[in-house]
Amino acid sequence: MSHPVPHDIDVRPIAEDEFADWQRALNTGFLLEPTLPPEILEVRRRNLASGRLLGAFDRGRCVATFRSFPQEVTAVGGTPVAADAITSVTVTPTHRRRGLLTRMMGSDLTAARERGDVVASLIAAEYPIYGRFGFGPATTTNEWTIDVPRAGFGPRGPAMPEDGGRVDLVDAEDVRKLGPELHERLRRGQPGAVSRDELWWQVNTGAVRFHADRWREPCYGVYRSADGEVEGMVAYRCDDTWGDAKQPLNTATVLGLMTVTPAAERALWYYLCSIDWVVRVKSGWRSPDDVLPLLLPDPRAARLTTQADWLWLRLLDVARAMEARSYPSAGELVLEVADAAGLAGGRYLLDVAPDGASCTPTSRSADLTLDVSDLARLWLGDESAERLAVLGRVREERAGAVRVADALLRTSRRPWCPDMF
Template sequence: MTETYLTQPIDEESVRAVSDAGLRMTLVDTADVAAFDEWIRADFRGFLGEHPKPEALAEARGYLGDRRTTAVYDDAIPSAASPIGTVNSWVAPLTVPGGGTVPGWAISSVTVAPTHRRHGVATALLGGELRAAKAIGVPVAILTVSESVIYGRWGFGPATFASEWRVDTKRVRWAGPPTGGHLSFTDPASYRESGYRVLDRVMAGRAGEIAMTPYLADRLLGPLKGNPDEDKYRLVRYDSPAGEPEGFVSYVVKGDDDFVKHTVEINYLAAATDEALTALWRFLLELDLVSEVHIMTRGVDEPLPFLVSDVRGAHLASVEDHLWVRILDLPAALTARTYERDGEIVLDVTDTLGLAGGRYRLSVSGGTARVEETTDAPDVTLPVSSLGSVYLGHDAARGLAIAGKIEGDTDALDRLFRTAVPPRLSTWF
């Protein structure tokens, strides 16, 4: 499965859909430097990025060449070699409740040129991705989104939420436990191997996180080529008292007119243990010449308020949807995770794309699920997007029921699916 995503042919239904509009959809040979560079340029443009310099193109080619890469071309325009639509994908292990993983069809780089927007190109790209994933038996599709209004129509539901914090470090004092271990400055090149090990533990440790690739991991350790703050990055590692790498923080310090009031913009804080988390937070909150620490994409259970002397000094700036999940194979997805309570429920799942709908009995015994098709009356009826939203254990069922997006015995569904520790995705992909 993890290799066949590259060889699975392009989805003919999508090829036909765009060709009716005079466009051509094809897989891109990422070994073809000229074609791949055009694709990368179109991707940068789609996300309002700069014109990538040669070193940024080379870096992107090196990192992204093993993704399934799709382009849509308009052969009728003078710049026909430049795609007007892009998407790429790969199969990423997604951590699920209980600590296991489910193969996730990770979708990224969805762009349509503003010259060709709202003519159904993204619809063709997304449909193609979902059908290709389904064809090779990947149970769920996953993505992070630029705008939350886009993906519900294709059966995705928000499954993890991310918090953003601004800490007034002149206002708070450390109120967490004593911290130990060793902190030291390092750099991405010499720390890479240890950093990867730390990230593997972080990603395996929480439902909602995905397995790293070198591209995803290196972005967390330091800046990629062309990052405007490239020269200002700092990397601090935490090693346990026994010398085991257990965490790191990469960050940039931004200046202010007042030299004692800099802002620390955290790129990523990785903590494989609570000791690493508290030591790194304490380090950040006690930095001299700094008045604010800003961090994004933390979990909804980030313990910051409890680590400071003044709860309101750690300001929760926002909570937003982050990982979106689209169930493609209900029995495979639901049996991949474990459950914290036993029980039984009949789910009637509707899916307008016809990929994962049906009526199933979910029986949980000893935390392990069995799923079988049934014709019995349903306890709960819900669209596949709502199932995606509760799949990883997030506390979404009651809200969805109030919104009319889950009908029936919502409490029974909630009791089965929700987990004590909320799911989290702490990075973008």
């Protein structure tokens, strides 16, 4: 089979009347049914077609897809930074290895840098793809499965809060009213958290149907403190599984659980472990240092079932990114940042003082040399410069510089992104 050279394929923003073709290529790339029902396609068209959608077209047919949208990522210390969130990335199997993703990514990142975005973000379906574009894994996610009978609560289950707080079941409409403000409180204090727009709340509560499969409404619960303030929220579904001896063997799967106080976190996990007929609780995506296992009388009842990279970041403006975050101590570091794409490379002096940090171009000798993708690993404080140096990904130009980097950049609690996008 003869293939056209890459530049015979047109890579460009899609026109509105090309949305159905773009969506078909997207579904094909994700191994889904290529054609959506007309009503679902129309919902997606109304909500997505006016956004930043790129396509690659070969003889008029869409063969690769790419979408980005505005987002904010919370830096260490709570400052939100402007991000170019990337999703819907596919290349049709017949058109792999032709540089289509490289062209779409290059176009999008250049535009994001010109807009003034500080970072680009994505959730990687496959690990090897995005490092070559300057992305690095910046957060990790874990999932636990709790064996409720072994958790150590006893035959009566976990005790409910005695602090005057309460757990109430609510409806989807309540979630759309109460959730956005609670999420704003969460993301202001959680490095790695990302913003959610109104469409997110509509899709994730069934008000807008984005998918062809039947919507299954979850159960929703909120934790209210003694003074009535909403401090936590959970969405979960239960299956209907019974053993041969008519024993309940049901699993509660958490779709999302967010809290802004320790009391709310304890109360919601205890609530999930107290539901009649539920013998397993799947935690959903959680922070890698989540306190969940230690909330149980027997932490071994929480078995780690998933551990993987999650949010990937690509720095587009090193100076603004480093100045946006906070640091645990004063100090200075000269970073030689390599960037093959020419978007954010250079030599920078990071100077952290008690009244804040500055990051400026410098001609001073470098303390550390690293790729922009590895600086992305370090930016939220989850990775260790010393570990990267052992791997040869960070080169120490001045003795002791990796220890200085870890003292400045690492955080006491690990970053976490609760969202898929």
